[in-house]
Amino acid sequence: MTESPVHHESPIYRRIADRLREQIMSGTLGDGDRLPGENALMAEYGIARATARQALAVLINEGLAVPRRGSGVYVRLFRPIRRHGSRRLSRQQWGQGTAIWDSDARGRAYTVDEIQIQREAAGEQAAQVLGAQDVWVRRRRYSVDGRPVQLAVSHFPADLVEGTAITLPDTGPGGVYARLGDLGHTPVHFTEEVRARMPLPGEAELLGLPAGNPVIVISRVAYAVGGVPVELNEMTLDAASYVLQYDFEA
Template sequence: MAQHGIARATARQALSVLINEGLAVPKRGSGVYVRLFRPIRRHGAGRLSRERWGGGQAIWDSDTGDRRYTVDEIEIDRETADDVVARVLGGSDVWVRRRRYSVDGRSVQLSVSHFPAHLVEDTAVTRRDTGPGGVYARLAELGHAPAHFTEEIRARMPHPHETVQLDLPAGTPVIVIARTAYTSAGVPVEVNEMILDAASYVLQYDFDA
């Protein structure tokens, strides 16, 4: 107010614009701070290449490079899938892996993967640590290697529990990515819904004309 010679209401409106644009973050009882988090560049195709997970690398290494990431929440259960997932996988009996990912100490993504129970029962896919290359490498060992992926992307405002889990500032939207993995025979082996903090990501897609 003093530096720019403006009214308090004008200053508050200006801060609201910066917060809504994701450039500033309000902290209750403390103030408004510049957002210093460097966005994650998510390379749509390169991160899912067979060379990566087949060689024992984690998909997240493609997104984060040398930045520190953690899976700080994980739940694994056998469940009955909802109608949408059951229709894609051809059955409602599924194993579900729920995770929350954090980068540089900031929660950035929630992920829920569904697998047909008869394919992954009593395998590493149902364990906390799935081993080098993750679930896709384990599916390949079972004879169900993913050969094709489809992703649908949309944006929306977060549900209350997503706001809490991702610690989202007011007005921050999320990006929802629904991915299905298919074998070379066209059999779906995973349905994964990812909820991304929109202010923490840049989505990159490379393709020829």
């Protein structure tokens, strides 16, 4: 006869992680505070180093803690920026509404610290969405207070924007959307597809992400009147730095 399920207590490293997590969640350990290090855990619990490391790895992979070489393991901070999907239907006219999540983007300016613009063959998605074989692509990285928070890659149908300022570093007053307007293709409708996942190593490096930090990926398509797609913008956001807000009617 087969045995009934047995009682299993959590492994040591997990119980240690649970304890530390509780201290973080309860505020006993606050933003930026130092967690007990590997040596401290070894001494306190009488465990091997690998086990102490495993306990800390749990919190690191949960995005609650960040290791700093030669220094220690610290409580991670969450100071999001609020990104409005639709400004037009803003919270103003629904004044009773209180923001659920704090964000401190106010007063801090976006900085674009990298730009690459080139014409290239459309990838599978761009080709499918824009219905174009060649595209002009604008890649950039946004930072706030010197910290990178977002990667953005915009695709435009090459035939449409060839010879315009959209293919130049300086797109002029009003930016690319104003230039699309000059062409008679003002964007009037937007679709955003939002996903979240762990970053690839290249993304983690460009955004300076520690372990346990997911990214939010927004695939945004801009349509001109007549339903003509004029831009595909693929954005990769540090999930710890953003709260997305969308307003809409019933």
